[in-house]
Amino acid sequence: MAEKDIKKEAKKADKCNEAESESSLFWADQIAEEVKGRAEKDPVLKKVVKENSYVVYDEKTPSGIIHVGSGRGWVIHDAIAKSMRALGLKAKFILSSDDMDPYDKPNKDLPESWNKYIGMPFRNMPSPVDGYESFADYYFMQCVEKFEEFGIDAEIESTGKCYDSGRFNKAIKTILDNHDKVKAIFERIYDKPYDKISFNPICEKCGRIATTRSISWDKKKELIRYKCEENLVDWAKGCGHEGEISPYNGNGKLPWKVEWAAKWPSMGVVCEFAGKDHFTRGGSRDVAIAIADEVLDYPPPYPSTRTTIGKGYEFFTVGGKKMSTSKGMGIGFAEISKYLSPRIIRYLLVRTRPHTSLDFMPEGRNDLILLYDRYDYTERVYFRKEDVEEKEYNQQKRIYELSHIGEIPKKMPVQIPLVLAATSLQIGLNEAGAIKVLRKMKHIPEELSGIDEHHVLERIRDAKNWLEKYASEDAKFTVQDEASKEIREKLNDNQRNALHKAAAAAKEISNDKELHNKFYEISQESGIEPKEFFKIAYLVLLNKERGPQLASFMLTLGEKATRLFESV
Ligand SMILES: [Zn+2]
Numbered sequence: 001m002a003e004k005d006i007k008k009e010a011k012k013a014d015k016c017n018e019a020e021s022e023s024s025l026f027w028a029d030q031i032a033e034e035v036k037g038r039a040e041k042d043p044v045l046k047k048v049v050k051e052n053s054y055v056v057y058d059e060k061t062p063s064g065i066i067h068v069g070s071g072r073g074w075v076i077h078d079a080i081a082k083s084m085r086a087l088g089l090k091a092k093f094i095l096s097s098d099d100m101d102p103y104d105k106p107n108k109d110l111p112e113s114w115n116k117y118i119g120m121p122f123r124n125m126p127s128p129v130d131g132y133e134s135f136a137d138y139y140f141m142q143c144v145e146k147f148e149e150f151g152i153d154a155e156i157e158s159t160g161k162c163y164d165s166g167r168f169n170k171a172i173k174t175i176l177d178n179h180d181k182v183k184a185i186f187e188r189i190y191d192k193p194y195d196k197i198s199f200n201p202i203c204e205k206c207g208r209i210a211t212t213r214s215i216s217w218d219k220k221k222e223l224i225r226y227k228c229e230e231n232l233v234d235w236a237k238g239c240g241h242e243g244e245i246s247p248y249n250g251n252g253k254l255p256w257k258v259e260w261a262a263k264w265p266s267m268g269v270v271c272e273f274a275g276k277d278h279f280t281r282g283g284s285r286d287v288a289i290a291i292a293d294e295v296l297d298y299p300p301p302y303p304s305t306r307t308t309i310g311k312g313y314e315f316f317t318v319g320g321k322k323m324s325t326s327k328g329m330g331i332g333f334a335e336i337s338k339y340l341s342p343r344i345i346r347y348l349l350v351r352t353r354p355h356t357s358l359d360f361m362p363e364g365r366n367d368l369i370l371l372y373d374r375y376d377y378t379e380r381v382y383f384r385k386e387d388v389e390e391k392e393y394n395q396q397k398r399i400y401e402l403s404h405i406g407e408i409p410k411k412m413p414v415q416i417p418l419v420l421a422a423t424s425l426q427i428g429l430n431e432a433g434a435i436k437v438l439r440k441m442k443h444i445p446e447e448l449s450g451i452d453e454h455h456v457l458e459r460i461r462d463a464k465n466w467l468e469k470y471a472s473e474d475a476k477f478t479v480q481d482e483a484s485k486e487i488r489e490k491l492n493d494n495q496r497n498a499l500h501k502a503a504a505a506a507k508e509i510s511n512d513k514e515l516h517n518k519f520y521e522i523s524q525e526s527g528i529e530p531k532e533f534f535k536i537a538y539l540v541l542l543n544k545e546r547g548p549q550l551a552s553f554m555l556t557l558g559e560k561a562t563r564l565f566e567s568v
Pocket residue numbers: 203204205206207208211228238239240241
């Protein structure tokens with residue numbers, strides 16, 4: 001794609017984003033404002049935020065490798081919490097591991113011997129790798145360990161530990177005491193009889209949680225009678241044990257949809273998004289908001305209200321041949337930084353409104369080049385190096401602030417477009433060589449500050465990754481040590497003559513535009529078409545018919561290039 005087309009595409013994409021926005025505020029700031037407005041008006045929330053600060057909450061079941069799509073939710077919630085802090089509010093993003101959930105299907109990454117744990121809570125299963133507390137801890141921490149690289153500030157919680165500590169006790173009691181209301185909600189939404197008691201104890205005999213059925217709740221003694229049944233679910237077999245147990249302090253859990261509602265007052269949640277699949281009519285959010293409103297008397301978090309579900313965020317996938325794993329699932333969040341720089345992923349997720357679906361394709365098309373160019377544009381706007389309208393400035397400024405990882409530098413870092421970094425790397429052969437080339441091309445000054453050097457090296461590394469994994473063959477080249485015999489034999493006298501003249505010109509002219517014009521003159525004088533001249537020049541230099549812009553490329557290569565032309 002030509003640079004002009006890339007710019008046009010970028011403008012189109014930006015228009016789409018703008019069209020969705022009714023407010024001139026950046027999306028995360030707009031949400032922060034709305035949540036603040038709610039908390040100021042609603043007496044329940046007013047008290048909650050005063051006691052707890054503004055809790056932006058997200059949760060994930062650690063059932064195995066966590067897909068990159070979940071990373072979208074984490075970046076969204078992190079950006080919202082940051083926007084709230086920018087408003088002067090005390091706000092935090094809490095991410096909880098839903099580690100009380102049962103192991104419900106065999107994990108394809110593990111041997112069959114793990115099937116004996118089916119039906120048990122993830123937190124009570126051993127870790128497949130030494131050094132982690134449990135199965136749940138292992139898979140969850142794979143992602144959390146990457147948070148710093150992605151600039152995600154989150155407080156990490158374990159839902160199981162919250163059960164242990166008694167944080168859910170009050171909500172559990174309210175839900176069990178108000179069984180009639182819970183039953184009425186399920187029957188209303190699903191239009192079929194609901195005969196369960198909303199609590200799943202952990203069987204005291206076999207340790208399973210998926211196989212237990214609560215038979216009765218003794219409100220006075222506060223005890224649950226339960227049976228561990230053989231055929232309650234078809235994927236796990238219970239042991240037949242019958243017992244009586246307190247539902248408090250980690251002896252079991254609430255079923256998912258009820259648990260979601262119980263978390264909100266227990267944790268003081270004011271904002272929690274999830275993938276759009278949860279936000280359908282009759283979906284888990286629909287049930288959870290009814291329970292929060294009618295049973296727990298708590299206003300459901302943004303984007304829901306007591307009566308409306310709201311909208312979840314759209315899917316995020318990263319596609320392409322290299323990214324699909326042998327198991328056929330999409331790429332895991334923990335692995336994505338091997339393929340794409342966290343800086344650029346965070347930028348992509350922050351600049352795109354949550355209700356826009358994202359299927360990012362780093363291979364083939366020019367999406368990745370375009371994304372780097374947009375990142376650089378946003379950075380230039382932030383540092384007032386682009387002449388743009390105030391609205392655009394405000395938008396890009398917030399994108400930059402909320403997507404920047406680490407402290408924002410005082411001065412704009414040196415920018416090297418991805419494609420230029422790739423060219424200099426292919427000429428210079430390694431990082432140090434690429435820096436030398438960029439210096440020679442006058443893209444970077446003789447003396448680079450520490451911050452600038454860090455940025456330039458980062459871009460060179462991203463370019464290396466791009467060349468190795470995604471770039472088309474057109475973008476790749478190797479400067480030849482000598483012109484191939486085959487090419488030398490094919491050249492006629494006119495062509496040889498033109499190349500000799502071009503070598504002489506490159507020694508005399510140091511301005512790339514002048515040299516470029518000179519090449520046209522030379523081809524005319526030598527009686528060959530300019531197109532043909534460029535083709536033979538690239539064949540001699542690169543053993544390919546195309547390459548980077550010839551004049552500046554020759555000047556960068558210097559003697560190496562002139563020698564090749566003279567040798568034919
Ligand atoms: Zn059992």
